[in-house]
Amino acid sequence: MIPRxxxxxxxxxxxxxxxxxxxxxxxxxxxDDVVYExxxxxxxxxxxxxxxxxxxxxxxxxxxxxxxxxQSEEMSELWQQAKGQxxxxxx
Numbered sequence: 575m576i577p578r579x580x581x582x583x584x585x586x587x588x589x590x591x592x593x594x595x596x597x598x599x600x601x602x603x604x605x606d607d608v609v610y611e612x613x614x615x616x617x618x619x620x621x622x623x624x625x626x627x628x629x630x631x632x633x634x635x636x637x638x639x640x641x642x643x644x645q646s647e648e649m650s651e652l653w654q655q656a657k658g659q660x661x662x663x664x665x
Contacts, residue, residue, distance in 0.1 A: 579650035588635035
């Protein structure tokens with residue numbers, strides 16, 4: 575489980591990816607043996623090659639209903655520090 579403070583404020587979309595060879599565990603697969611998987615796959619007619627930054631391919635995420643986190647519109651202390659706001663003392 576990813577700690578809530580690691581997620582930015584206002585998260586409403588999500589995707590998960592896996593890249594592996596077929597058969598599983600192949601150490602030097604050919605390009606034809608590499609498999610790209612996605613929780614919310616993009617339409618190959620729209621996105622012909624794997625693109626992990628294609629935000630329209632992300633699906634809805636309900637943090638409260640899916641994983642029991644309270645949604646927050648405020649940045650966690652961790653995110654404030656990462657963005658150069660607040661103090662830099664990690665607790």
